[in-house]
Amino acid sequence: MNLSLVTPAAVEFHGCVTSVVAPGTEGYLGVLPGHIPLVTSLKPGKLTLVSAGRRRRFEIGAGYLEVTPDSVIVITETANLMREDV
Secondary structure, rough: EEEEOOOOOOEEEEEEEEEEEEEOEEEEEEEOOOOOEEEEEEEEEEEEEEEEEEEEEEEEEOOOEEEEEEEEEEEEOOOEEEEOOO
C-alpha cells in the first residue's frame, strides 16, 4: 500500500509500505494491506512504518490518518525521522 506522510513544510515520506503503526488518540493502531477504510485523529508520538524491509520511526505531532483500500495518508504538524533499521 502507498503511504504519504505530509506536514505543512513538506512531504516527509511517500512510498510503498507493508505496515504502519500510528499513535491514535485512543491508543496505537496498526494498518496492514486490506485494512478497512478509516479516518482517525492522531496524538503526538511515534509513527513506525516498514518499507522495502526497512523499519523507519518518525516522531510526529498531532494530526490525522486516513486509510483507503490501497493507501494511507498521515497529515501531521511535524515529522522527524528518529531511526531507520535494516
